[in-house]
Amino acid sequence: MASSKAARIGEEVWKSRVDKVNAELVTLTYGTIVAQLCKDYESDYIEVNKQLDKMGYNIGLRLIEDYLAKSNTMNRCSNFRETAEMIAKVGFKIFLNITPAVTNWTSDNKQFSLIFDENPLADFVELPDDGRAQDELWYSNIFCGVLRGALEMVQMQVEAHFISDVLRGNDSTEMRISLIRYIDDEMPVDDD
Amino acid sequence: MTAVPSIACLGVIGKNVYTSSTIKNPLHISIFPSQPGNKPVRTPLQFSLILSSTLDIFEARSKANVSTGGGLSGDFGLLHAIDERLAAYGFETNTGVRFVAVVDMRGRIVGDEAARSQVTGLREGEMKLVFRAMQTAYVRLLQNPFYDPDEHSPPAGKGGKKITSRKFTEDMKRLGETWAPGLATL
Numbered sequence: 001m002a003s004s005k006a007a008r009i010g011e012e013v014w015k016s017r018v019d020k021v022n023a024e025l026v027t028l029t030y031g032t033i034v035a036q037l038c039k040d041y042e043s044d045y046i047e048v049n050k051q052l053d054k055m056g057y058n059i060g061l062r063l064i065e066d067y068l069a070k071s072n073t074m075n076r077c078s079n080f081r082e083t084a085e086m087i088a089k090v091g092f093k094i095f096l097n098i099t100p101a102v103t104n105w106t107s108d109n110k111q112f113s114l115i116f117d118e119n120p121l122a123d124f125v126e127l128p129d130d131g132r133a134q135d136e137l138w139y140s141n142i143f144c145g146v147l148r149g150a151l152e153m154v155q156m157q158v159e160a161h162f163i164s165d166v167l168r169g170n171d172s173t174e175m176r177i178s179l180i181r182y183i184d185d186e187m188p189v190d191d192d
Numbered sequence: 193m194t195a196v197p198s199i200a201c202l203g204v205i206g207k208n209v210y211t212s213s214t215i216k217n218p219l220h221i222s223i224f225p226s227q228p229g230n231k232p233v234r235t236p237l238q239f240s241l242i243l244s245s246t247l248d249i250f251e252a253r254s255k256a257n258v259s260t261g262g263g264l265s266g267d268f269g270l271l272h273a274i275d276e277r278l279a280a281y282g283f284e285t286n287t288g289v290r291f292v293a294v295v296d297m298r299g300r301i302v303g304d305e306a307a308r309s310q311v312t313g314l315r316e317g318e319m320k321l322v323f324r325a326m327q328t329a330y331v332r333l334l335q336n337p338f339y340d341p342d343e344h345s346p347p348a349g350k351g352g353k354k355i356t357s358r359k360f361t362e363d364m365k366r367l368g369e370t371w372a373p374g375l376a377t378l
Contacts, residue, residue: 027335031337032337124335126339
């Protein structure tokens, strides 16, 4: 029920409140960033992953505000499952017009996977054929940072990483997200 | 049994690889046998020479085009008929990248049934579809951020690398194997 509601919100916001931009502009811009990072770090892909994650984190910190304003959801998600639905069906929908599938929950409801059947960032991409990129580079790693940054701003500390990518020859592109803890709001000391 | 034209060779030639009418390194060559299991009608070296020989024609035609002010479509049509079987068709993009398709006029043997539905020979403009598909594949190749065009067509003209993209090679293979005269889409 919550899931279809989220899908409806996502659709509505995407249609009425989002400025659209040419997809190739996005793809090429992101591609250039990744390719340049690979060059700058002399194909140290582990470091490239880290940098992408950092960039994403800085995007996430800002993006969440825009997300909250556009989606008009003033109430908090009641649990992590609802958060996951909102990320997939509203967040990804309004910013990229995709809705990754939410699956593979652990029994304690603290870990889930996002499965991307389409990924606008990775259109046209073929990883460098140097024998290492296929095993080390997570091309779309910026997403992990975005989620980490955005959720941190709404009092959730999460850890996100990719576990498979079609660019590497895997069957699907899957990101694993784990909730570490809810960050308590620090209350100001009472004056009275 | 009738023979219909099929593609014998597809070549992509970058700009700046043209030095004294021999290709130092074309960006890509795919060679196709007329039937799976058959040997191609020429050796790779011979195909490479055929591609080289088309360059002069490209050059001459584009000069002619400039003086008459026409020919901006990029389609060069039939470049030359090599012998009674092979004919080379050409296309040049506005950035100077050239696509060549060598067609084997008696390439694929088809049954009489199939032959009746197909027109024998090649009509004017029939190759447009092939070049459109090659261009699409080339555009997709260029969109890959890890493909560096300068590495393949260096401004200095020498030492360009061949295209190694798996996707592009597969696209060329599919194109060469599936194309037949009269097809509406590929």
